[in-house]
Amino acid sequence: MTQKAAFPPSIAPDARLLILGSLPGERSLAAGQYYAHPTNAFWWLMGEVTGEALPALPYDERLLRLIAHGIGLWDVIATARREGSLDTAIRDATNRDLAGFAATLSDLAAIAFNGGEAARRGRQQLVGIDRYTLIDLPSSSAAHAGMTRAAKREEWMVLRHWISPRQPS
Structure with a gap:
């Protein structure tokens, strides 16, 4: 099994909403x-939440648009061994310091x-901390095929409550 390392956070200090994945998949790591x-x-869902055509934008601009809405991205796992991209294949994971961050x-x-x-994994790290509203979302991955995009x-539209109003580009 290959060792994988997650990305640094994409977030501004004034973020109101943090969206956490588990660990980037093979395609994400390669890109x-x-x-x-x-x-x-994911990008289609966040486009629906923010009211912006995020999938049509270059990647760096997508991140900037999320930040403009007070949204940050990160993962709960820092490193793990995994073949392929499925969460069920994750082994020997090292969690991030989610509470500290x-x-x-x-x-x-x-x-x-x-x-x-x-x-x-995220909820385990936040046990006893009641400062944040915690939201479980269905996975945006196509591997979560038991649920339609619609x-x-x-379910993802609940995030609208925590985003900042649209700011000009």
Whole structure:
């Protein structure tokens, strides 16, 4: 099994919402981009949440648009061994210091978990901390095929409550 390392956070100090995945998949790691696999619905879902055409933008601009809405991205796992991209294949994971990181963000109001593995690991790290609203979301991955994009969209739209108003480009 190959050792994988996650990306640094993409976030501004005044973020209100932090979205956490588990560990980037093979395509994302190869591209050096969050949610790079073309079948992953993340950028489409976030476009729906923010009201912007995020999938049509270059990657760096997508990140800037999320930051403009007070949204940050990170992963709950720092490193792990894994063959392929499935969360079920994760072994020997080292978790991030999620509680310590979140404590540095004074405006942070909500933490959303993209998928079950992110929610399980993230919630374990935040036990006893009631400062944030914790939101479990269905995975944006195409591997989570038991739910349609429309059904995922319906659940992801709750994030609108925590985003900043649209700012001019």
